[in-house]
Amino acid sequence: MKDIYILAYAQNPIVADAKAANEVELIMPVVHQVFKQTGFTQNDIGFTCSGSCDYLQGAAFAFVEGLSAIQTNPPIKESHVEMDAAWALYESILKIQMGDAETALIYGFGKSSPGDLPFVSTLQTDPYYMSPLWPDKTSLAALQAQLLMNNGLLTKKDMYEALTQSISNAKNNPNALVTAMPSEDDYLSADYLSSPLSTYDCAPISDGASAMIIGTEEAAAKLGLQKIKISSVHHSIETSNFGARDLSTSESIIGLGKKINLKSFNLDFAELHTQFSYEIPFIRGLLDLGNIDINLSGGPLAGNVMMAAGLDSIGKSFELLKNSDFHNGLAHASSGPCLQQNMLVHLEKIND
Amino acid sequence: MTKSVDKELLRASFKLEYPYERSPGPVIGKFFEELSNEVLVGTKNSKGEIFVPAAEFDPKDSDHLSEFVEVKKEGVVQSYTWIEKPRAHHLIKESFAFALISMDGTNSAMLHMIANCKEDELEIGKRVKVVWNEEKTKTIRDIKYFEIIDE
Amino acid sequence: MSEEKKDFFVSDISLSYQYTAGNATTRFLNKVAEGKLVAQKCPKCSAVYVPPRGSCPRCGVATEEELELPDTGAVESFTIVHIPIPGNPIVPPYVSAMIRLDGADISFLHLIQEIDLADIRIGMRVQAVWKDKSDWGTTLENIKWFKPTGEDDVDPSVFKFKE
Numbered sequence: 303m304k305d306i307y308i309l310a311y312a313q314n315p316i317v318a319d320a321k322a323a324n325e326v327e328l329i330m331p332v333v334h335q336v337f338k339q340t341g342f343t344q345n346d347i348g349f350t351c352s353g354s355c356d357y358l359q360g361a362a363f364a365f366v367e368g369l370s371a372i373q374t375n376p377p378i379k380e381s382h383v384e385m386d387a388a389w390a391l392y393e394s395i396l397k398i399q400m401g402d403a404e405t406a407l408i409y410g411f412g413k414s415s416p417g418d419l420p421f422v423s424t425l426q427t428d429p430y431y432m433s434p435l436w437p438d439k440t441s442l443a444a445l446q447a448q449l450l451m452n453n454g455l456l457t458k459k460d461m462y463e464a465l466t467q468s469i470s471n472a473k474n475n476p477n478a479l480v481t482a483m484p485s486e487d488d489y490l491s492a493d494y495l496s497s498p499l500s501t502y503d504c505a506p507i508s509d510g511a512s513a514m515i516i517g518t519e520e521a522a523a524k525l526g527l528q529k530i531k532i533s534s535v536h537h538s539i540e541t542s543n544f545g546a547r548d549l550s551t552s553e554s555i556i557g558l559g560k561k562i563n564l565k566s567f568n569l570d571f572a573e574l575h576t577q578f579s580y581e582i583p584f585i586r587g588l589l590d591l592g593n594i595d596i597n598l599s600g601g602p603l604a605g606n607v608m609m610a611a612g613l614d615s616i617g618k619s620f621e622l623l624k625n626s627d628f629h630n631g632l633a634h635a636s637s638g639p640c641l642q643q644n645m646l647v648h649l650e651k652i653n654d
Numbered sequence: 655m656t657k658s659v660d661k662e663l664l665r666a667s668f669k670l671e672y673p674y675e676r677s678p679g680p681v682i683g684k685f686f687e688e689l690s691n692e693v694l695v696g697t698k699n700s701k702g703e704i705f706v707p708a709a710e711f712d713p714k715d716s717d718h719l720s721e722f723v724e725v726k727k728e729g730v731v732q733s734y735t736w737i738e739k740p741r742a743h744h745l746i747k748e749s750f751a752f753a754l755i756s757m758d759g760t761n762s763a764m765l766h767m768i769a770n771c772k773e774d775e776l777e778i779g780k781r782v783k784v785v786w787n788e789e790k791t792k793t794i795r796d797i798k799y800f801e802i803i804d805e
Numbered sequence: 806m807s808e809e810k811k812d813f814f815v816s817d818i819s820l821s822y823q824y825t826a827g828n829a830t831t832r833f834l835n836k837v838a839e840g841k842l843v844a845q846k847c848p849k850c851s852a853v854y855v856p857p858r859g860s861c862p863r864c865g866v867a868t869e870e871e872l873e874l875p876d877t878g879a880v881e882s883f884t885i886v887h888i889p890i891p892g893n894p895i896v897p898p899y900v901s902a903m904i905r906l907d908g909a910d911i912s913f914l915h916l917i918q919e920i921d922l923a924d925i926r927i928g929m930r931v932q933a934v935w936k937d938k939s940d941w942g943t944t945l946e947n948i949k950w951f952k953p954t955g956e957d958d959v960d961p962s963v964f965k966f967k968e
């Protein structure tokens with residue numbers, strides 16, 4: 303296995319409504335920024351891979367149009383996942399491991415403002431037994447939160463603490479979509495959208511894009527930058543038979559924690575792709591994270607660009623390692639209802 | 655596309671529709687066929703575990719499932735979420751709950767709705783029964799919703 | 806399976822959006838509403854795009870410079886449509902053509918009318934036929950169709966994308 307390093311990462315300011323901006327206009331600034339950070343041009347990139355979902359903005363084949371943000375002359379090796387760009391990163395890692403590329407450009411974009419996101423997400427569910435009943439994203443998450451509360455694994459106070467910590471941490475990220483900090487009374491008395499979740503518990507609808515460049519040891523050495531290594535990355539998915547899952551736990555997340563040997567290094571922080579407040583204490587418990595700082599960037603509760611927010615967990619971990627004394631970071635990405643699919647990434651600062 | 659409402663932004667309302675004809679296949683098709691007869695069936699694996707709604711594959715070991723068994727039209731709430739104010743696409747226009755319901759004798763749960771009750775009457779472990787839609791479409795909507803069993 | 810048995814159900818996927826045109830396309834369409842066709846030029850390879858989408862897809866850079874093009878051009882390719890398309894009010898047979906405006910490096914799809922179908926050919930010079938000004942909006946439908954100008958054909962080699 304080759305050692306693979308993150309070389310650059312950039313994120314657009316997350317906004318609630320990107321107004322007229324189309325996919326090209328969202329992607330181009332972040333791609334140009336990662337090129338600037340590395341001094342690369344598209345000619346230095348061996349593989350390009352993106353993550354997006356056309357349903358979000360309702361534009362069929364927006365992901366093909368998005369490619370207009372990238373130099374494609376001469377033609378490039380390119381791929382796309384209809385998933386969070388964290389999985390575009392995964393595909394890129396495989397491509398490099400295969401020896402087919404030395405470097406990769408990854409980008410993810412999402413424009414959720416034109417549609418009704420909680421119901422757009424319904425289309426992700428089983429088309430025979432689930433989507434005809436129109437369960438929205440918030441309601442599916444609420445089923446899990448309710449179960450955890452019933453089992454004594456979660457309280458509204460835990461959720462409130464996770465929320466306020468996220469909003470307070472968002473000051474560390476100039477690109478965060480700043481949301482108001484509710485008082486505990488406001489929080490506890492807020493009407494539920496789907497009990498026990500109120501608007502406060504849900505990540506805000508967000509528009510934006512992010513990009514990343516990764517490369518082999520050789521590519522990293524040439525740049526002479528602080529080396530941030532992707533030491534371990536694994537992902538797994540649970541059954542799509544929603545009613546057959548045990549929502550009181552996550553076999554996927556617990557299994558991934560073992561696979562990346564979470565207990566074998568001194569973890570400094572975790573960036574989790576948590577789109578609902580309850581997921582923060584839930585995953586903290588599943589991975590036995592103790593008092594580790596979670597989402598120092600504010601995380602998705604302070605801006606949640608669909609199809610980029612998972613890549614952002616990894617990108618924000620990279621930035622944090624680069625700009626602090628921390629050595630080991632954990633990044634998480636997820637997909638599907640109630641954390642059905644997950645990815646854990648161990649990022650490590652390498653001192654030569 | 656309808657005419658633009660915002661000249662500066664050129665924002666246009668737009669409806670995306672996919673009226674696909676979905677073929678349910680032999681297992682899901684049988685489940686729907688029986689629903690239209692007001693009968694609830696599940697599929698059974700080699701360990702005797704029963705999945706309702708009928709699963710085509712064992713969610714654990716992916717074994718193909720083809721043995722059908724009829725189950726009772728009553729079950730237990732595994733989890734629920736109360737929706738005080740239904741939103742855009744929700745099928746029930748008054749307050750209702752989405753719920754995961756494990757039908758008696760089965761080893762999985764079914765996502766469906768619970769109506770005709772108040773929020774404080776609902777709890778995990780509550781027993782509920784099927785209420786049928788009069789008009790049958792051979793879809794999961796042949797179950798109109800569930801309601802609490804008075805005990 | 807019995808023959809009359811319906812073996813499918815119709816899914817009712819239906820989602821509402823407030824679609825936006827994109828910054829570059831918005832600028833373009835607002836000019837179309839004034840009867841002008843304003844293209845955008847790549848700062849690197851100087852390719853001219855109409856309609857513009859805000860970038861040069863060959864170079865991956867923003868196309869900020871704008872220039873107005875005439876409403877004349879040539880047929881880069883065409884097809885004669887014989888099959889009625891649901892929801893399309895135009896009665897077949899009719900010509901759908903890729904039209905390269907003079908000064909542009911890409912073509913776009915539009916109709917050609919006021920022509921004997923047997924005469925349509927690649928390289929034919931055409932000009933836009935605009936709707937009555939009072940009916941103009943932010944749409945390329947302001948142009949009803951293109952019609953032949955009767956000028957000499959252009960050599961199809963001009964359609965080669967500039968290097």
Ligand SMILES: [Zn+2]
Nearest residue numbers: 847850861864
């Ligand atoms: Zn160019």
